[in-house]
Amino acid sequence: MNHDTGSALNILLAEDDPLDVQLTLAALAEHPLASKVIVVRDGVEVLDYLYRRGAFASRPAGNPILVLLDLKMPRVNGLEVLKIIKADPQLKVIPVVILSSSRETPDLVECYQHGVNAYVVKPVEYGEFVKAVRQLGIFWAGINEAPPPLSGAAPTRPETEAANPAVTPPPPAAGP
Secondary structure, three states, rough: OOOOOOOOOEEEEEEHHHHHHHHHHHHHOOOOOOOOEEEEEOHEEEEEEEEHOOOHHOOOOOOOOOEEEEOOOOOOOHHHHHHHHHOOOOOOOOEEEEEEEEHHHEEEEEEOOOOOOOEEOOOOHHHHHHHHHHHHHHHHHOOOOOOOOOOOOOOOOOOOHHHHOOOOOOOOOOOO
């Protein structure tokens, strides 16, 4: 298996429930396949991380090997984050797994229509939750071949997303 992506093997966990964060981190720690799990609490923080702005402006370049994304998050929900990721040519190759308590068919269908790689309903029972997250980590960080970094410009959001005032577009790339 070759994970030479030119950057650390990081997983981005987007979850606003502290207990779910704790359980997810514990499950992923059982099989430490990623270099680091970065935890963000809402959709704005996800986008700030991916676009290297705000608190993440100085983070090293490179995309995570996986985004674990909750649907029901404050400020910008998981579905809107998914749409932005999958509309961006530099970000759309990142595997995104929805990890949500929602079993609603419309949520499931809409996520797949917008390019989610997997949709996992969070099991209610502790042992089942840990098992599900552990299996996700093993597959996406250990078995799956991560996409290579794309050459070219930094990620930029399409103009159609600029209508959401909670999400500010990244600064323009410096010209030659």
